[in-house]
Amino acid sequence: MADIPTATVGRVVTYIRVLEELEAQNVLRASSGELARRAGVTPFQVRKDLTYFGRFGTRGIGYTVAVLRRELLRALGLDQTWNVVIVGMGRLGHAIANYPGASDYQFQNVGLFDVAPDVVGREVRGLTIQHMSQLGPFVASVAGTPRQVDMGLLTVPAEHAQAAAQALVAAGVGGILNFAPVVLQTQDLHLPEAFAAPGRREVTVENVDFLAGMKRLAFYMLGPQAGPAEE
Amino acid sequence: MADIPTATVGRVVTYIRVLEELEAQNVLRASSGELARRAGVTPFQVRKDLTYFGRFGTRGIGYTVAVLRRELLRALGLDQTWNVVIVGMGRLGHAIANYPGASDYQFQNVGLFDVAPDVVGREVRGLTIQHMSQLGPFVASVAGTPRQVDMGLLTVPAEHAQAAAQALVAAGVGGILNFAPVVLQTQDLHLPEAFAAPGRREVTVENVDFLAGMKRLAFYMLGPQAGPAEE
DNA sequence: CATTGTGAATCCCTTCACAGCT
DNA sequence: AGCTGTGAAGGGATTCACAATG
Numbered sequence: 001m002a003d004i005p006t007a008t009v010g011r012v013v014t015y016i017r018v019l020e021e022l023e024a025q026n027v028l029r030a031s032s033g034e035l036a037r038r039a040g041v042t043p044f045q046v047r048k049d050l051t052y053f054g055r056f057g058t059r060g061i062g063y064t065v066a067v068l069r070r071e072l073l074r075a076l077g078l079d080q081t082w083n084v085v086i087v088g089m090g091r092l093g094h095a096i097a098n099y100p101g102a103s104d105y106q107f108q109n110v111g112l113f114d115v116a117p118d119v120v121g122r123e124v125r126g127l128t129i130q131h132m133s134q135l136g137p138f139v140a141s142v143a144g145t146p147r148q149v150d151m152g153l154l155t156v157p158a159e160h161a162q163a164a165a166q167a168l169v170a171a172g173v174g175g176i177l178n179f180a181p182v183v184l185q186t187q188d189l190h191l192p193e194a195f196a197a198p199g200r201r202e203v204t205v206e207n208v209d210f211l212a213g214m215k216r217l218a219f220y221m222l223g224p225q226a227g228p229a230e231e
Numbered sequence: 232m233a234d235i236p237t238a239t240v241g242r243v244v245t246y247i248r249v250l251e252e253l254e255a256q257n258v259l260r261a262s263s264g265e266l267a268r269r270a271g272v273t274p275f276q277v278r279k280d281l282t283y284f285g286r287f288g289t290r291g292i293g294y295t296v297a298v299l300r301r302e303l304l305r306a307l308g309l310d311q312t313w314n315v316v317i318v319g320m321g322r323l324g325h326a327i328a329n330y331p332g333a334s335d336y337q338f339q340n341v342g343l344f345d346v347a348p349d350v351v352g353r354e355v356r357g358l359t360i361q362h363m364s365q366l367g368p369f370v371a372s373v374a375g376t377p378r379q380v381d382m383g384l385l386t387v388p389a390e391h392a393q394a395a396a397q398a399l400v401a402a403g404v405g406g407i408l409n410f411a412p413v414v415l416q417t418q419d420l421h422l423p424e425a426f427a428a429p430g431r432r433e434v435t436v437e438n439v440d441f442l443a444g445m446k447r448l449a450f451y452m453l454g455p456q457a458g459p460a461e462e
Numbered sequence: 463c464a465t466t467g468t469g470a471a472t473c474c475c476t477t478c479a480c481a482g483c484t
Numbered sequence: 485a486g487c488t489g490t491g492a493a494g495g496g497a498t499t500c501a502c503a504a505t506g
Binding site for chain 3: 294
């Protein structure tokens with residue numbers, strides 16, 4: 001299979017959302033033009049993106065909303081359950097643990113962790129916040145069940161992010177969604193042998209950084225600006 | 232001036248952070264190799280990115296940390312103050328209002344808004360949460376001072392995001408950082424004539440979407456997978 | 463002489479035009 | 485007739501090699 005452009009992956013996530021909106025409005029079919037309009041891209045782009053995953057449309061007609069949604073969910077691995085732990089239960093961790101839709105799409109919060117004594121032991125949405133020292137044993141215990149802990153959401157202060165990432169990986173968690181405004185040094189992160197499934201031994205990191213978003217926004221709002229020494 | 236690749240803008244934000252780390256460690260100079268290592272990119276990339284903004288290095292030596300930082304901050308418009316309002320003071324809005332560093336870089340929270348009666352009137356970090364109906368008058372009042380309201384952080388539920396964006400734009404706020412998992416229909420968003428500064432009449436939107444981040448992460452964790460009908 | 467700055471080459475993604483299907 | 489699927493063209497972005505230089 002060809003490998004899929006990262007930009008395409010991001011857009012497909014959007015298409016799924018758009019398809020869910022359409023489904024909620026009882027729309028059965030949609031053309032690439034309609035999807036494109038709602039997703040804010042061109043119809044060409046929609047069709048090209050979809051060809052990376054298969055052929056889902058009917059010429060002359062368009063796409064069946066339910067079918068395309070199902071197929072794209074499968075393609076992204078969202079037809080299965082992903083067990084998630086949150087590391088860092090400050091305000092941001094709490095907001096995410098309580099976020100409506102965070103348990104959609106088969107993302108299941110299974111554990112909450114922090115180090116602050118005034119936070120450990122509290123209950124959030126039926127889960128008791130555990131101390132970070134329990135992370136290793138906890139993950140090991142979950143690993144015995146049908147599925148393991150798949151992802152860690154990193155919502156600790158920037159200065160502790162690398163250490164917390166290390167702890168997650170040492171515990172056997174191979175996927176990290178990093179909310180801290182730091183670049184995780186992934187060359188230091190290697191799953192222990194025991195967890196090194198064939199082809200899945202490396203750590204996968206995605207970043208969500210709203211401070212960076214504010215800065216990009218600021219730049220784009222400057223508009224056409226004076227460049228460097230114009231020559 | 233050449234226009235700057237969007238990917239470059241994102242990386243430059245990272246370089247600034249890296250430079251601040253270095254400054255905090257009292258490092259005076261750094262090569263493109265050192266910056267690249269910390270930013271997780273190649274040295275070529277760093278040098279090419281920087282040339283879009285000017286020539287900041289010394290051959291044979293490298294870059295002076297403080298100088299490069301200052302120049303990049305200026306290039307991104309982060310040497311000036313950006314006034315920010317938060318629309319949607321649920322858990323996420325609160326988390327952001329209280330986020331350490333959210334007031335760094337000359338981003339200044341100047342107003343907080345919501346519609347829920349149990350939230351309006353509460354005080355957060357010295358600001359009283361106002362009702363959305365006050366947004367227009369508030370922005371108009373700030374516009375009289377040296378600077379106006381530059382950005383709105385949209386932290387309302389998905390189903391209200393488009394309407395809230397409309398309200399921001401109608402009030403004269405031309406930059407939106409959208410946290411809701413929806414594609415804002417920007418063709419419906421036009422600044423009122425009164426605010427249409429030359430070259431700055433269109434609305435600028437950046438998205439920060441952690442649910443999308445989780446889905447992308449899930450996909451990348453699938454690893455090399457079976458493609459569509461292999462032929 | 464180590465390191466920057468940058469044209470040229472390469473690679474990848476987007477756009478397009480149209481063939482192919484229903 | 486209408487819309488998808490896709491090879492080809494076009495445009496950007498990344499990589500590279502090396503000339504420039506303090």
